[in-house]
Amino acid sequence: xxxxxxxxxxLFQPYTLRSVTVPNRVWMAxxxxxxxxxxxxxxxxxxxxxxxxxxxxxxxxxxLIVQEATAVSPEGxxxxxxxxxxxxxxVAALRRITDFVKSQGAVPGIQIGHAGRKASTERPWKGxxxxxxxxxxxxxxxxxxxxxxEGDPEPRALTVEEIREITGQFAAAxxxxxxxxxxxxxxxxxxxxxxxxxxxxxxxxxTDSYGGSFENRTRFALEVVDAVREVWPEExxxxxxxxxxxxxxxxxxxxxxTVRLSALxxxxxxxxxDVSTGGLVPHAKIPVGPDYQVPFAARVKKETALPxxxxxxxxxxxxxxxxxxxxxxxxxLLGRELLRDPYWARRAAAELGGELRMPDQYHRSW
Numbered sequence: 001x002x003x004x005x006x007x008x009x010x011l012f013q014p015y016t017l018r019s020v021t022v023p024n025r026v027w028m029a030x031x032x033x034x035x036x037x038x039x040x041x042x043x044x045x046x047x048x049x050x051x052x053x054x055x056x057x058x059x060x061x062x063x064l065i066v067q068e069a070t071a072v073s074p075e076g077x078x079x080x081x082x083x084x085x086x087x088x089x090x091v092a093a094l095r096r097i098t099d100f101v102k103s104q105g106a107v108p109g110i111q112i113g114h115a116g117r118k119a120s121t122e123r124p125w126k127g128x129x130x131x132x133x134x135x136x137x138x139x140x141x142x143x144x145x146x147x148x149x150e151g152d153p154e155p156r157a158l159t160v161e162e163i164r165e166i167t168g169q170f171a172a173a174x175x176x177x178x179x180x181x182x183x184x185x186x187x188x189x190x191x192x193x194x195x196x197x198x199x200x201x202x203x204x205x206x207t208d209s210y211g212g213s214f215e216n217r218t219r220f221a222l223e224v225v226d227a228v229r230e231v232w233p234e235e236x237x238x239x240x241x242x243x244x245x246x247x248x249x250x251x252x253x254x255x256x257x258t259v260r261l262s263a264l265x266x267x268x269x270x271x272x273x274d275v276s277t278g279g280l281v282p283h284a285k286i287p288v289g290p291d292y293q294v295p296f297a298a299r300v301k302k303e304t305a306l307p308x309x310x311x312x313x314x315x316x317x318x319x320x321x322x323x324x325x326x327x328x329x330x331x332x333l334l335g336r337e338l339l340r341d342p343y344w345a346r347r348a349a350a351e352l353g354g355e356l357r358m359p360d361q362y363h364r365s366w
Contacts (some may be wrong), residue, residue, distance in 0.1 A: 011317065011322035012354030013222075015063075015331055017237035018185050019272045022107050022331070023357065024063035025324055026345040028309050028335035029274075030186065030241075032068045034081040034123040042086025044071065046093040054097050057338055058104040061345030064099055064272075065220040066109040066239075066333070068093075069188050072169040076114035076194070080136035085112060085173045089182070090270040091180045098181030105357040108181060111241065112173045113188030114166055116197045117142035117155035138185035140360060143198045143220075144205035149282050152322050163210060163220060166194070171227040178232065185232050186239035187270075191279030192246075195221050198244055199261075200253040200280055218261055222268055229269040239309075240265050241274040243320040247284040255296055259303050266306045273300055273308045274333060289313065291323070298328035309333050317348035 012024045035049045036042075041204055058066055071077040073085045084090050098108040120137040121128050130152055132135035141157035141162070158166070170187070177185055189195035197203040198220040204211045210219055225240065232238055242261070246252030275297035278286050286292075293312035301308045310329035314320050320332045338344055349356045 009276055009321065009352045011048070011321045011332075011352060011356045012349060012356070014288065020107060020237055022063040023366075024061070024345065024354070025331040026062055026320070026348065027064040027309060028057050028062045028066055028338050029335040029336050030066045030068045031339065032078060034079050036081050036083050037081030041053045041089065043074065043080075044077070044082065044086070045090050046083055046097060050083065050093075051097055051100070053203065054108075055100050055104075056105040056342040059362070060338075060341075060343040061349065062106055062334075062338065062342075063345070064107045064184060064331070065111055066111055066186055067097070067182075068185065069111050069113045069115075069193075070173070072112055072166070072173040075119060075138055075141065076116075076166075076169070077119060078115040078193075080131070081123055081160065081253075081339040084215075085110070085176045085180070088144050088176070089166045090124060094180040094182075098270060101237075102181070102183075104359065105325055107183050109184030109239070110177050110182045111186040111188050112170060112177065113296045114139065114169070114194040116194030117146070117148050120191055128330065132157055142194070143203060153202055157206075160210070160278055167220070167223050167227050170224045171231045174228040174231040178236075182240060183227055184237050185228065186241055186274060187228060187245075188241050190220055190241040190276045191244040192243070192281065193279075193350070195224065196243055196280060199257070200248075202246060202248055202252040202280060206293070214257065214260065218264065221261070222264060225265060225268045225270060237271040238269060239272045239274050240270045241276060243277050243279055244275050244293070245277050245299070246280040247278050247286050250283065252280060253333050255299060258296065259300055262300045262304045262306045266304065271307065272291070272330070273297075273306050274311065275300060275308050275329075276311050290315070290319065294328055301327070301329060317351045320348065 101108040119140040140155040145154040150162040311333040
């Protein structure tokens, strides 16, 4: 693709949801850094690593930066080393990040979540297995007592009272996210974490009002959305991240289910669906390759009125531009590619003819 005038470059057109305008369609997907303190008064608190990590992508031209999965409670962390947003000390540290991101013309977003049965694990580069109290771990909870991997101990099935308590924790986290200066909030319903565990019949074996039928399995997700939307201001956008399929055929959550839920999410005040796949079980066979998740986003966009963002092995500017130009998504979320190259947006702008705000200190390089 030859360089196009900025007016015709989809990747570098602004995008507005409610009162928030993102300067371009190059967005950073949430990716855990597993770099916070695991215990003590600084547990879950962002520090210099997190600041530098997000600041680099903001100066690199990324339009929206969605912060890694940030736990709504200590027990909701994927690992003891995850960021949290359950107290005011954490809020103060996060404010430093959002202030800088805004100063670079980017929009700060945050993903809030609860890991459910996939909680209390070691950092990935240390093996990622479940850890106990001797390594700052705890007993994970889930919709049903179904372990994640063969040989894992069973998680504890949540009571209805506990489900409602976690819903309140999501709402409280939304209030703290607002206080920390975020302009976009994303609820993590993907990758086999707690909300996704409720959605999927593979992991949700409950026989009460939170299990069985589609309506019951989606109840927790919609209650979380409603609780968050009551706290999150009307003028600010709310995203929902979903695994569009568990890659388990009819045993799990399917693309048809995703389309059906998408229409409900729109009714409940969600502004954009962040479409990923997988993560519920370790044995799913996933046909990984460039654009492999884009068709799921495209289907939601085609069959519902809910805007979507596509993610998954999107690595090249021409590839991202084509997804948007073809109407398959409203924005693209880059993950590992932005870990490799914080300045990917600047490279894409140079290749496609887009325009980006340049920090004054870097003008001599442009």
